Structures are given as structure tokens and as C-alpha cells.
Amino acid sequence: MGETTVKPGAGRWGPVARRPHDGSMRQRVARVAVAAVLLALVLLALPLAVVIRSAAFDDERGRLERDALAAAVRVGPEFSAGDPVELPAPPGGTQVGVYDAGLRLQAGAGPRTGDAATRRAASRAAVSEHTGGHIVVAVPVSSNEQVIGVVRAADDAGNVWSRVLAAWALLSGVSAFALAVAILVARRQARALSAPLENLASVCQDIADGDLTARAASSHIAEIDQVARTQNAMVAELARLLRHERHFTANASHQLRTPLAGLQLGLETALTTPDVDLRAAVEEALARSGHLHHTIDEVLRLAKAENDAGKGAGATRPAAVLLDRVETRWHGVFAQEQRRLAIRLVPGVEDLPLPDRAVGQVLDVLLDNARVHGSGRVDVTVREASGALAFDVADEGRMTFPPAGLFDRGATTGEGAGIGLSLARDLAEASGGRLSLASSSPTVFTLLLPCDG
Incomplete structure (x- = not known):
């Protein structure tokens, strides 16, 4: 089971009705451009018409003067x-x-x-x-x-006026042709300017419909591209926040299910068993509730550590104390399934300080994974490995899932949600460590943590 996706038309904001595009911006841009060209033509054509009229009459008077002078020479x-x-x-x-x-x-x-x-x-x-x-x-x-x-x-x-009117007609034709060209250019430019905004509006509508993968494309117009980049960044951040919200919910559900089940089982056993030591039952319930509290804190810390990996890993405990608590939580679980759990610390690592909550959560995930998907005996070995501390969790089963996608969220070989190993990897990395599959047959997972001791 992978990440949930928001279907278009049924987003968390509810369905949004699409408005039909009326092209008003495109028309306004075209009208403004045509009005500017028309004003320029009027301001140019009117003085030019006056100049044509004056020039025509001046030319006629000059011609008549030349004719008169030519005749005067004959006198x-x-x-x-x-x-x-x-x-x-x-x-x-x-x-x-x-x-x-x-x-x-x-x-x-x-x-x-x-x-x-x-x-x-x-x-x-x-x-x-x-x-x-x-x-x-x-x-x-x-x-x-x-x-x-x-x-x-x-x-x-009238002869002069005929020539003037002919010139004016030519001027009008040229002006009309210029205006027609201006209209075509204005419509093309209006389309070029409005198309990126229409695309941006369409992307916004897709986002409003719940498609958080929609992104605005580049338009090669600096101002519009700046808006598109800002929107894309906003949507990416929104998608990240929603993804973390879903991950937190899934992580909390996954990590709390097993401790809650153990707490409930212990209380039910204490309630139904005659002559039970109620004090011991209450102490066990308190210990399990304390573990629940630590689990919630660790899931919250992981959710807050997205941009601060490796910091704030919480309190540390000696390796021996931490592994003893892990054995206490899981020994009875495996015993009920008639399986054996063995935990072994190589001499010299018992007192090394470890991030209590992170290591405990990772080991809980690996042990639960061995219980559900593995078989036979489960061994947990703690050893030193080239300046790091290695935790090997092995069972007698065989891993058939491709290693490349084993730690992807949603990857599972059974009916589980495919959250555990992905969560364990995130917890390990948040503590500066690394979780990997060391062997497929038998199955061995290895957690490596920096060792300062």
C-alpha cells in the first residue's frame, strides 16, 4: 500500500467549478494595442493630409507661375x-x-x-x-x-482637388492596411501574452481540484515565469507538508499498534487470571505505557527532524540496558508463537552509549518484521564494526523481495502496509546511522550507528 493520492475533482478543498474562459484579457490587450495604433495613425494621417493639400495647391500655383512667365517672355x-x-x-x-x-x-x-x-x-x-x-x-x-x-x-x-482626393484615398488605404496589420499583430501578441496566464490559471484549477503534481510551465516572459516559479514552489511545499502529514499518521499508527496490543493483552490477562499479582501487572502496564510515550516522542521527533537530520536524537543509554529492555518487550511475543529470541552483545560494547529511543524503535520494527515475515529463531547481535556499532537482526527465513525497493514506503511481501522498514530507515538516518539488508538467505538486517565510545 503506497502513498494516497488526491483525485482530481475530489480534493481536500472540495470540488471547484471550472469557469468558461471568456477571453476578456486577450480582448483587452488587443483593444489597447489597436487603440494605440489607431491614435498614432490619426495623429500622423491628419497632419499629412493637410500637408498633401497644401503641397498640391502650392505645386499648382508654381506650375501656373511658370506658364505665365513662359508667356511673358513672348511679349x-x-x-x-x-x-x-x-x-x-x-x-x-x-x-x-x-x-x-x-x-x-x-x-x-x-x-x-x-x-x-x-x-x-x-x-x-x-x-x-x-x-x-x-x-x-x-x-x-x-x-x-x-x-x-x-x-x-x-x-x-477642381482639378487640384481631384489630385488631393486621390492622394487622400491612397493615404487612407495605406492607413487601413496598417491598421489591419496592427490588428493581426495585436491579436497575435494578445494571444502570446494571455496563453501563459491561461495555462497558469488551468494549473491553479488542477491544483484546486486536488492534483498536487500539476506544475506551471515556462512562458519565456520574465514576470509570468516569476509567478509560475513562486506557485510551483508553493505547491511543492504544500505537497511536502501533506506528504509528511500522511507519513506521520501512518508512522504513528504502525508504531503504536504493537505496544497497544501488548498493553491490552497484559491487562486482559491480569483481569482474567485468578490470584494474579496485581502489583506486577500494574508495573508491567506502566512499563508498556512508558514505552508508548517514548514511541510517540520518537515519531514526533522524526517528523520535526526533516530539515535537521542527525540532531536531537534524544537521551542515550548503555547498550546493555537498551537491549535488555528490548528483550523484555519481545521475549513473550515470540514465546507465544513458540519461537526463540536470542540477544547477544560482543564483549566491550555493553557500556557504549546509544540513542535510546531511535535504536529501540528501529529494533522494534526489525523484530516485528522478523515475527511477521520471517521464520524460526531470531538472533540480535551487537558488535563493533570499523568505528561503528552494528546491530544484526537475523531470522531463519528467506527474503524474496527485490533489495532495490525493499525500503521504499509501500513495499511489502505480505498484507502489511509497507511502512515499517521505510520508517526504520528514516529513524536510523535521523540518528546519523544506516540500515541495510546484509543477507537475503537467511534474512539479516544490519543497523550501523556512529560509535563515540
């Missing part, structure tokens, strides 16, 4: 005497006319009488204006420092 000094003027053919839609000093049209196209722009140009100043739906440029023609005529060039403003 000679004899123009004031009535000499005719031959004007170059203007571009389509453009009117170019030459006016005399009386502002009458003499050549080209235009109003028969000069307009306001023509009159102002006759005052020796070039004129450019937008009036009456036309763009008009008027250039004075001088001879001997006298204005002898005016050249007027004009074009329909």
Missing part, C-alpha cells in the same frame, strides 16, 4: 504698339492670356477684361490667389520700367 516691347503675341500651347484645362495696359485681353484665353488679380499685377506685383473656383496667377510685363501688359494663367481648382 516684346512692341506689344504696346499693337504687335501681336504668339503664346505657347498651355496644358489641358489651363487658361493663359495676355492683357494690355488697359487690362483688355489681347491674346490667349481668359476673361475679356482683367479681373482683380490682373489689376493688382498691373501695379508691378505678381499675384497668386484662389478665387471663384479657380487658381489664378498674374505676372506683370514691363518695358523701360513701365508695365505694358499682364500675363494671366488660371486653372480650375
Whole structure:
């Protein structure tokens, strides 16, 4: 029987309903990105549209001015005497006319009488204006420092507006394309940013459902990874605490079962046996209850010693005294099953101090294991071994379980819970020692402890 696992959906916190994902964060991120791009496009496109309009009209006025100057070159000094003027053919839609000093049209196209722009140009100043739906440029023609005529060039403003609108349409198309690309990029980035958080939320839900093995994966986003690492560390610590809680419960149950059974049996025997020495029965019950007290203390110490191994092993007793108590507890148990228990101390180790509670608990586990899974005579030998003290617990049985997993929690060859040997190993390591299987046939377990004596 191994460690219990918490099934999803039935965890110790109870079932938690899953909420359907509505994608709100993803939508918000996309909306913010699109709004930022849209604002940037508006701030860029509006001034650019104004610049396009101004540039178009400036270009048109410059072209008309060039046409007017080209025509003015054709007007000679004899123009004031009535000499005719031959004007170059203007571009389509453009009117170019030459006016005399009386502002009458003499050549080209235009109003028969000069307009306001023509009159102002006759005052020796070039004129450019937008009036009456036309763009008009008027250039004075001088001879001997006298204005002898005016050249007027004009074009329909609608032609310029057509070019402006075409440019604006192109600008709008480019802006729309940029906005579409921005929307695609924003949705992709929103998905990239929200996916790790959605995964983190899913892992949190799995943990809430009781799966303490769920871990958040890396997203390569520093801030989200920091949250994931913190959560993983928290879950690992929570799992460790729950595992220790289960181990403590199992250890306490395993170690208290045999002493309680012995105490109960002794009291029942005293109650049912006529002429029993009640004082001796009470003394035996007190001794067994004291052992129960020590057992509880040792299990608690083991639970607290996870991060402080080898420290706080408790009081020490001479090896002879400790083994004598072990023999007292187990001699009757084996005798009832018609089996023999023999304990032998090699000369010279009787007075060596040993951690009373830890060694006693380990020997209790090994002897109980020999009683349940072994056979025949059980021998406990205490000897020195290269600066350490060795406890050999042997019986006449044969170990068939693979040695590699023998001390794993849950490993058992019978109906037991598979806790005893794992607990004995933990107790030995908490006292700075080591427990191992020395022989499979016959079965021999060896506990090695540092020897300071």
C-alpha cells in the first residue's frame, strides 16, 4: 500500500467549478494595442493630409507661375504698339492670356477684361490667389520700367482637388492596411501574452481540484515565469507538508499498534487470571505505557527532524540496558508463537552509549518484521564494526523481495502496509546511522550507528 493520492475533482478543498474562459484579457490587450495604433495613425494621417493639400495647391500655383512667365517672355516691347503675341500651347484645362495696359485681353484665353488679380499685377506685383473656383496667377510685363501688359494663367481648382482626393484615398488605404496589420499583430501578441496566464490559471484549477503534481510551465516572459516559479514552489511545499502529514499518521499508527496490543493483552490477562499479582501487572502496564510515550516522542521527533537530520536524537543509554529492555518487550511475543529470541552483545560494547529511543524503535520494527515475515529463531547481535556499532537482526527465513525497493514506503511481501522498514530507515538516518539488508538467505538486517565510545 503506497502513498494516497488526491483525485482530481475530489480534493481536500472540495470540488471547484471550472469557469468558461471568456477571453476578456486577450480582448483587452488587443483593444489597447489597436487603440494605440489607431491614435498614432490619426495623429500622423491628419497632419499629412493637410500637408498633401497644401503641397498640391502650392505645386499648382508654381506650375501656373511658370506658364505665365513662359508667356511673358513672348511679349516684346512692341506689344504696346499693337504687335501681336504668339503664346505657347498651355496644358489641358489651363487658361493663359495676355492683357494690355488697359487690362483688355489681347491674346490667349481668359476673361475679356482683367479681373482683380490682373489689376493688382498691373501695379508691378505678381499675384497668386484662389478665387471663384479657380487658381489664378498674374505676372506683370514691363518695358523701360513701365508695365505694358499682364500675363494671366488660371486653372480650375477642381482639378487640384481631384489630385488631393486621390492622394487622400491612397493615404487612407495605406492607413487601413496598417491598421489591419496592427490588428493581426495585436491579436497575435494578445494571444502570446494571455496563453501563459491561461495555462497558469488551468494549473491553479488542477491544483484546486486536488492534483498536487500539476506544475506551471515556462512562458519565456520574465514576470509570468516569476509567478509560475513562486506557485510551483508553493505547491511543492504544500505537497511536502501533506506528504509528511500522511507519513506521520501512518508512522504513528504502525508504531503504536504493537505496544497497544501488548498493553491490552497484559491487562486482559491480569483481569482474567485468578490470584494474579496485581502489583506486577500494574508495573508491567506502566512499563508498556512508558514505552508508548517514548514511541510517540520518537515519531514526533522524526517528523520535526526533516530539515535537521542527525540532531536531537534524544537521551542515550548503555547498550546493555537498551537491549535488555528490548528483550523484555519481545521475549513473550515470540514465546507465544513458540519461537526463540536470542540477544547477544560482543564483549566491550555493553557500556557504549546509544540513542535510546531511535535504536529501540528501529529494533522494534526489525523484530516485528522478523515475527511477521520471517521464520524460526531470531538472533540480535551487537558488535563493533570499523568505528561503528552494528546491530544484526537475523531470522531463519528467506527474503524474496527485490533489495532495490525493499525500503521504499509501500513495499511489502505480505498484507502489511509497507511502512515499517521505510520508517526504520528514516529513524536510523535521523540518528546519523544506516540500515541495510546484509543477507537475503537467511534474512539479516544490519543497523550501523556512529560509535563515540
